[in-house]
Amino acid sequence: MCVVGPARTIPETLAAAVGSFTEHQAVADQNSPLTFGELHEQVRTFGAALVSTGIHVGDRVAIWAPNSPEWVVAALGVFQVGASLVPVNTRFKGAEAAGILRRAQVRLLVTTSGFLGNDYVTLLRGAGVELTALATTVTTDTSDTSDTSDTRTATVPWPEFLARATDATRGEADRRAAALTPDTVSDIIFTSGTTGQPKGVVHTHRSTLQAAQDWVAMTGLATGDRYLMVNPFFHMFGLKSGVLAALVAGATMLPEPVFDVGQVLRRVVEEKVTVLPGPPTLYQAILDHPERDRYDLSSLRLAVTGAADIPVTLIQRVLEELPFTDVLAGYGLTEGGTATGTSLTDDARTIATTVGRRRPGVELHIVDGDGRVLPGGQPGEIQLRSATVMSHYLDDPAATAEVLSADGWLRTGDLGTIDDAGLLRIVGRAKDMFIVGGFNTYPAEIENILLGHPDIEQAAVIGVPDGRLGEVGMAFVVLCPGAVTTPGELVTWSRERMANYKVPRYVQVIDALPLNATGKVVKQHLREQAATTPIAPNHEEKKT
Incomplete structure (x- = not known):
């Protein structure tokens, strides 16, 4: 397995990937295939366009769009210039998305005017939320969708935005990338809180990169793997265990905008997909597809799942009826990255009924309501401490103090038990x-x-x-x-x-x-x- 590193920041990781895998395919897409060298140049161009548009170090840039090559380029371009990425859920309605953009004081938005019948630009304008910080909206559509009746926000199509890049702003983007530190904020991912108010989980380049690097170590993702990315990029899994993990390992990204089992089966055949993570429902849909036997799925190597209770029979069927040689399950959360995972030698029951053992570098214990550590086998709240734990909640010190101790222990709010073999079982979900x-x-x-x-x-x-x-x-x-x-x-x-x-x-x-x-x-x-x-x-x- 070939893995780039060590790198301290995401732009350093991209530069190292270019040095190691220049001519390898970074993104496989019918319309926009990119080698790692070509990806780097597009990222530099997007970053330069951000500089030309007035985006400064520390500004927030949001992406409200489905998985695509443009999403990858935009996200890496945001990191390149020292801005903070704010991914937005593609299933959100206008008011939901506008609330995130307002709270994060987003200055530039990358979006689309057509996904699953939604025109996100129109949805935002009809949300009735004042977005005083938002100055520019970039649409990944090729046509000009500018609405001259709304002068508060300039709407620019993707090609026109990229054309703003100059030699001078490329140089500035490169200088900013070189000046980043591991403690620079990389991303703010909003995760709904049990009070009903979404919380902005703030991560640094250090914690975000560590999450990606550990996922590569856990799964064996490698150069030459072809990774079909069904998990949405707006989610921690899609971004850090997807885009950034592929960057670390030199694997090829195959963005998939929405899960459709027929389309997934076709892409597996056509693209010789080797890596296909997803929730248990993804594998159930593949197993139940009436024409599954017509597709040559022999290239599939790695399945990674979790996030829900898994029937043992489902894992048994995946192992027996699908060609995966490696099947893993794990436990993680936006605030703390991937904390545990099963191993390649675990049987179907272990994969289905546990979330594995703590990852290297992760401290994990079970506590009672008073914070006392419980002995093995007793249920209580899961607490963890690692380099992948968030920095804080955006503009919410009280909520941060509730879940993050002064010495770095994260209260997950999830209930679990740890057996004598060190296997973690999730027994309940706090806060319902x-x-x-x-x-x-x-x-x-x-x-x-x-x-x-x-x-x-x-x-x-x-x-x-x-x-x-x-x-x-x-x-x-x-x-x-x-x-x-x-x-x-x-x-x-x-x-x-x-x-x-x-x-x-x-x-x-x-x-x-x-x-x-x-x-x-x-x-x-x-x-x-x-x-x-x-x-x-x-x-x-x-x-x-």
Whole structure:
């Protein structure tokens, strides 16, 4: 295995990759294939265009777009000039995205006017959120989508933006890249908090690079691997275990904008894909595809999964029916990187029912409610400390102090046990978070949105099992006196205001929520009710 390094910053990692893999293919794409040498030049051009546009060291630049070569170029270009990358979830609606851009004081946005039927530029303009810091919007579309009726933000198509680069600004971008330190902020990834307010997780070049390097060490990702990237780049996994891991290892990136099992199977055949990570639902969809046997999948080598409870039978089927020789599972979080992973010698039951052992350089223990370390086998909160732990939450010292101790221990909020073999099992999710098709989903955030409906007086959301997505949301609502809104209407209303994976698949109107003596909703009662009462979806099923 050939791995670049050691490098202290992301631009140094890119430069080292160019030195080691200049003519190797960095990005495989029908329209924009790039060698590592060509990728470096495009990154320098994008960085120079940022300088020409007035982006300074420490400014925030957001990307709200699907996986693509342009996403890779833009992200690396942001790092090149010392700015901070703010990825935005492509499933967000206009108000959700605008809230992130406003809180991060984003000065430049890279987006698209067409993805899954969404025109993100129009969605932002209709969100009703004042974005005083945002001066420039770059669209990856080739046509000019400028709207002269909105003079607050200049909208520039990708080719025109790149044309702003000059020899002078290329030189300035190179000087900035050389001046970066490992403690320079690299990215701010927003992850929904259980209070319903998204938190901006701030990472440095040091912690971000360490996460990428460790994922390469854990998986054996290597030069010559062809990595089909279904995991979205806006997520920690897609960015750090995807784009940056490929940079470290010299692997070829194959960005895939949206998961479609037929398209994935075709690309595996056509591109001789060797690496295909994803949530358990990805492998289930491949196994269940009625024409799977028509595709030559023999190139597949490495599968990496996690993020949800995994049936043992699924891992057994992956090992028996698909050609993967290496199958791994792991546990990580945006605030702390990948903390644990299984090994290549583990059996199907270990891969499915545990998340493996702590990674080198990671300290991990289980504590009780008073912070006392518990002996092996006893459930408690997972705490960890490593070089991949975040710096802080953006503009939120109180929230930072709640989860990050002065000596660097991160309270994950997840519950687990560690057995005598050092294997970590996740036994619960603190704060009632559930996972929809690989997306962390937080009830409080959905509840806060539902309470914006004029007919809803109270709302509580739980996760319930789903055969395709693992879990989906179920909302229990108490309507205002005299209101006659139906569950189906509430689902339709929700689809217009939140990302699809957050939308409750089921809604039940009830007279009152179960409360304890302190007035808190007893969600366990709702779970018991959901488990014993037949429920039917209140909508036509759509892709998440």
